[in-house]
Amino acid sequence: MQMRTCGRSGIEVSVLGIGCWSFGGSEQDYWGKQEQYDANDVVAAALDCGINYFDTAEAYNDGRSEEALGIALKGRREHAVISTKIGPDNAEPAVLREHCEASLKRLGTDYVDIYYVHWPITKHPIKDAFDTLTALKAEGKIRSICVSNFGVEQLTEALQTGAQIDLNQLAYSIITRAIEVELVPLCMDNQIGVVPYMALMQGLLTGKYRTVDQIPPNRRRTRHFRGDVPPARHGEPGAEEETMHVVNSLREIAQEIGVPMERLSLSWAMAKPGITSVLVGARNREQIQSNAEAAEMEMTPELLARIDDLSRPLLEKLGANCDYWQGGESSRTR
Numbered sequence: 567m568q569m570r571t572c573g574r575s576g577i578e579v580s581v582l583g584i585g586c587w588s589f590g591g592s593e594q595d596y597w598g599k600q601e602q603y604d605a606n607d608v609v610a611a612a613l614d615c616g617i618n619y620f621d622t623a624e625a626y627n628d629g630r631s632e633e634a635l636g637i638a639l640k641g642r643r644e645h646a647v648i649s650t651k652i653g654p655d656n657a658e659p660a661v662l663r664e665h666c667e668a669s670l671k672r673l674g675t676d677y678v679d680i681y682y683v684h685w686p687i688t689k690h691p692i693k694d695a696f697d698t699l700t701a702l703k704a705e706g707k708i709r710s711i712c713v714s715n716f717g718v719e720q721l722t723e724a725l726q727t728g729a730q731i732d733l734n735q736l737a738y739s740i741i742t743r744a745i746e747v748e749l750v751p752l753c754m755d756n757q758i759g760v761v762p763y764m765a766l767m768q769g770l771l772t773g774k775y776r777t778v779d780q781i782p783p784n785r786r787r788t789r790h791f792r793g794d795v796p797p798a799r800h801g802e803p804g805a806e807e808e809t810m811h812v813v814n815s816l817r818e819i820a821q822e823i824g825v826p827m828e829r830l831s832l833s834w835a836m837a838k839p840g841i842t843s844v845l846v847g848a849r850n851r852e853q854i855q856s857n858a859e860a861a862e863m864e865m866t867p868e869l870l871a872r873i874d875d876l877s878r879p880l881l882e883k884l885g886a887n888c889d890y891w892q893g894g895e896s897s898r899t900r
């Protein structure tokens with residue numbers, strides 16, 4: 567498994583990381599019920615494949631994702647790089663400290679390797695928040711300060727606090743390329759690695775859905791799909807035809823070169839400039855094993871350019887807004 571360094575932190579992560587949002591989930595949660603033995607199996611399968619990076623958040627299933635990851639990693643903590651995330655509304659210094667301690671407790675560990683601010687901070691002074699994170703790092707509670715969903719303006723403000731920021735975790739896939747326009751170059755100029763999430767677009771880029779109707783409604787909330795059908799909330803017309811054209815053409819390319827489509831989708835993301843580790847959620851051992859093969863796949867410049875050309879019209883239609891759930895003035899990423 568290929569390893570890459572997180573910004574200037576010296577932390578080495580596998581080029582494929584495991585998204586643990588579904589861990590600890592119940593019937594009412596976004597990803598539905600996930601049993602602890604499935605989380606244990608996903609973690610064991612990942613470690614067997616050389617994957618060392620596991621991503622969670624205090625917000626995922628009200629802390630139960632952190633708990634489930636902590637249990638699954640029991641006795642193997644030193645083999646893993648753990649990232650968790652503080653909610654932006656919890657960024658007031660005393661609250662931030664309390665929440666960091668609570669995450670450590672749920673994870674059953676003394677330190678978190680990578681600590682992200684989950685979304686841009688809007689309700690608290692940014693300088694105070696990043697100074698607190700820098701103090702937590704000096705105390706050894708966290709090893710690296712990182713952000714998620716921060717746009718050009720927000721990342722620039724965060725950098726002005728003087729904190730060392732190592733990663734920006736962002737929505738990025740063949741059909742969500744807005745970050746390429748301005749944000750990836752800014753990250754690269756500042757030695758900040760990009761960690762893509764939704765690299766498989768919640769299953770769409772595995773090729774398992776051939777029409778929009780086949781996609782579960784809660785996976786149709788992004789600006790690719792009509793905004794007037796709940797639970798979508800962006801209010802834009804969407805780009806369903808263009809989206810399905812890319813997906814169905816990608817399936818043909820995958821068949822032509824003889825690789826599963828999920829492998830092609832992940833390998834494309836791994837090969838793009840500025841990328842540190844590509845996150846993907848997985849239900850079971852089989853999905854992990856297939857996804858791990860993406861790290862071994864040769865992505866030629868010709869194939870990369872062919873896929874870029876295929877998805878460029880969709881990028882142009884959806885535009886440079888990096889928030890794929892909220893449009894125009896309500897975009898949370900500036």
Ligand SMILES: NC(=O)c1ccc[n+]([C@@H]2O[C@H](COP(=O)([O-])OP(=O)(O)OC[C@H]3O[C@@H](n4cnc5c(N)ncnc54)[C@H](OP(=O)(O)O)[C@@H]3O)[C@@H](O)[C@H]2O)c1
Pocket residue numbers: 584585586587588621622684714715735736763764765766767768769772774828845846847848849852853854856857
């Ligand atoms: N920072 C943020 O704001 C943010 C936001 C979202 C996610 N994330 C992170 O990113 C992680 C990934 O979540 P995501 O929402 O981006 O989902 P995703 O990784 O795009 O999709 C995960 C789903 O893809 C399907 N899948 C994965 N591998 C497969 C394979 N080989 N064959 C067929 N299907 C496969 C599974 O769907 P089925 O359930 O249908 O089997 C799985 O549940 C999260 O766990 C979280 O850590 C971060």
